[in-house]
Amino acid sequence: MKELIVISGKGGTGKTSIVASFAALSQSVLADCDVDAADLHLVLSPDKISSHTFSGGKRAEINAEKCTACGTCAELCRFEAIAKTDPATAGAALYFRVDPVSCEGCGVCAWFCPEKAIHFGPVVNGEWYISTTRHGPMVHAKLHIAEENSGKLVSLIRKQARQAAEEKNIPLVLVDGSPGIGCPVISSITGADMVLIVTEPTLSGLHDLDRVADLAAHFSIPALVCINKWDINPDMSDHIARRAEERDLQVAGRVRYDTMVTDAQIHKLSVVEYGDSGSARDIRAVWRQVETELNRPR
Amino acid sequence: MIVAVASGKGGTGKTTVATNLAVTASRDYSVAYLDCDVEEPNGAIFLKPDITRDVPVGTPIPIVDQEKCTGCGKCAAICQFSAIVVLKKQVLTFPELCHGCAGCWLVCPEGAISEGQHAIGRMQSGRAGAVAFSQGVLDIGQAMSPPVIRAVKSAMPPADMVFVDCPPGTSCPVIEAIQHSDYVLLVTEPTPFGLHDLKLAVETVRKLAIPFGVVINRAGSGDSNTQQFCRDEDIPILAEIADERQVAEAYSRGLLACQASSAYQASITAILKALRREEKAT
Numbered sequence: 001m002k003e004l005i006v007i008s009g010k011g012g013t014g015k016t017s018i019v020a021s022f023a024a025l026s027q028s029v030l031a032d033c034d035v036d037a038a039d040l041h042l043v044l045s046p047d048k049i050s051s052h053t054f055s056g057g058k059r060a061e062i063n064a065e066k067c068t069a070c071g072t073c074a075e076l077c078r079f080e081a082i083a084k085t086d087p088a089t090a091g092a093a094l095y096f097r098v099d100p101v102s103c104e105g106c107g108v109c110a111w112f113c114p115e116k117a118i119h120f121g122p123v124v125n126g127e128w129y130i131s132t133t134r135h136g137p138m139v140h141a142k143l144h145i146a147e148e149n150s151g152k153l154v155s156l157i158r159k160q161a162r163q164a165a166e167e168k169n170i171p172l173v174l175v176d177g178s179p180g181i182g183c184p185v186i187s188s189i190t191g192a193d194m195v196l197i198v199t200e201p202t203l204s205g206l207h208d209l210d211r212v213a214d215l216a217a218h219f220s221i222p223a224l225v226c227i228n229k230w231d232i233n234p235d236m237s238d239h240i241a242r243r244a245e246e247r248d249l250q251v252a253g254r255v256r257y258d259t260m261v262t263d264a265q266i267h268k269l270s271v272v273e274y275g276d277s278g279s280a281r282d283i284r285a286v287w288r289q290v291e292t293e294l295n296r297p298r
Numbered sequence: 299m300i301v302a303v304a305s306g307k308g309g310t311g312k313t314t315v316a317t318n319l320a321v322t323a324s325r326d327y328s329v330a331y332l333d334c335d336v337e338e339p340n341g342a343i344f345l346k347p348d349i350t351r352d353v354p355v356g357t358p359i360p361i362v363d364q365e366k367c368t369g370c371g372k373c374a375a376i377c378q379f380s381a382i383v384v385l386k387k388q389v390l391t392f393p394e395l396c397h398g399c400a401g402c403w404l405v406c407p408e409g410a411i412s413e414g415q416h417a418i419g420r421m422q423s424g425r426a427g428a429v430a431f432s433q434g435v436l437d438i439g440q441a442m443s444p445p446v447i448r449a450v451k452s453a454m455p456p457a458d459m460v461f462v463d464c465p466p467g468t469s470c471p472v473i474e475a476i477q478h479s480d481y482v483l484l485v486t487e488p489t490p491f492g493l494h495d496l497k498l499a500v501e502t503v504r505k506l507a508i509p510f511g512v513v514i515n516r517a518g519s520g521d522s523n524t525q526q527f528c529r530d531e532d533i534p535i536l537a538e539i540a541d542e543r544q545v546a547e548a549y550s551r552g553l554l555a556c557q558a559s560s561a562y563q564a565s566i567t568a569i570l571k572a573l574r575r576e577e578k579a580t
Contacts, residue, residue, distance in 0.1 A: 010340075035467060101506065
């Protein structure tokens with residue numbers, strides 16, 4: 001079983017549209033690891049088989065009855081997450097309050113509270129699902145608004161997807177990653193067989209390609225490049241192809257700019273299912289190249 | 299006035315809107331631009347600043363004095379992030395997992411742990427014409443961007459208008475970038491993905507209780523559901539920026555859209571006017 005992660009560095013280069021098409025072209029288990037802003041379900045319309053809660057950490061909560069307003073917690077908190085309540089709104093008693101958005105879940109306040117007035121317990125940060133789609137099983141999630149621990153959720157989704165692939169004897173896990181190079185991206189790519197970096201022919205795309213390719217190299221993961229909307233700026237596309245070559249990255253192919261990509265999205269279909277278009281032909285060619293590289297012995 | 303430029307979905311045009319707003323506003327006001335998309339900062343491509351200050355950003359980490367350590371394990375017990383563990387009375391630390399909460403050195407009964415620094419990125423600042431520029435750059439392989447974002451924001455220069463270019467998404471880095479701003483501009487595109495992620499961004503900003511409005515970029519390229527959503531939810535649309543090929547081409551070359559398209563300049567001027575009205579109203 002192989003695991004391919006589609007990432008981009010820069011957001012909005014077309015990761016999800018490409019993953020949805022690859023799903024239609026392959027036999028795979030799908031994993032949406034862009035847990036902050038997951039969109040793959042909008043095209044694949046998954047039917048949920050099971051839902052599970054995700055708890056990635058703990059959070060502090062101050063019991064107003066026990067709090068003597070000594071201020072130790074606020075003094076020790078490194079995340080400015082504890083503030084005095086406004087006596088006007090809190091009633092007669094003045095006490096301290098944890099801002100759940102700023103709380104990092106370190107538990108220092110609870111440990112050192114002399115009154116043992118702080119409850120520190122697990123918190124539900126989101127949900128994850130196992131579903132079926134017309135292109136195979138899918139594992140996906142919804143992180144609650146303003147929650148952290150997306151890295152842990154990403155690891156969990158990948159693990160579940162690999163498990164599903166093993167159980168059903170499916171040869172590929174196809175992962176839709178998130179933009180950037182930080183925590184969720186690192187969790188998405190560590191230990192994967194290959195990453196496909198989807199970029200666009202802009203200076204920003206080039207800059208971000210460099211950083212995300214550095215990240216893949218940092219974790220020693222083989223990487224391929226796909227230049228999406230290449231004809232927006234053909235010179236820049238050539239420039240990116242040369243940069244990829246200098247870096248020893250293979251360009252798996254180029255996909256032309258095509259309004260069919262948005263039309264397909266509006267119709268809840270992947271580009272290759274929506275009909276024969278230039279972009280659909282390009283994506284098929286990229287997939288053939290990626291598949292060859294995935295199966296090449298290393 | 300601090301304006302955060304954010305979006306749920308990536309690639310909707312945040313940086314283009316933020317850089318063009320900064321340059322346009324700098325004709326009449328003192329302006330600062332902060333690139334808080336520290337994983338992939340791109341504002342410098344368009345503003346071309348002269349960087350005059352470049353400092354490392356670190357997070358607090360434990361430094362263990364093995365001589366004093368008795369291997370009692372209290373540090374590992376308080377740590378929620380598996381950043382310090384005790385194996386056979388030996389203490390091991392993992393700086394990249396450490397959140398810098400200080401728990402381990404506060405709890406150590408032997409005083410064997412002191413506070414050190416672990417470099418995770420850089421903060422760079424300078425000027426881009428009339429605009430005071432600063433950006434954070436996360437080091438490759440580092441997972442936690444919020445401390446770098448915090449560093450950029452805490453070094454915010456005084457200005458009439460500050461534009462904070464935010465990372466995409468809705469989780470911790472976005473919250474860090476948006477918090478304490480006076481207004482949030484949510485840049486979206488009129489597609490199903492754009493709308494879905496806009497809804498998440500709206501929920502996020504509402505949770506933080508900051509006034510906000512929407513900018514629809516590449517208007518006309520998708521469907522009309524985004525306009526309908528904003529109407530239904532009573533969310534002001536500050537501008538609908540037409541989908542123009544010359545804007546995309548200017549962007550690809552690292553040029554400011556305002557210089558390539560008068561229609562884009564007109565949209566930016568309209569957004570700026572709306573922001574000034576918003577400031578007067580509050």
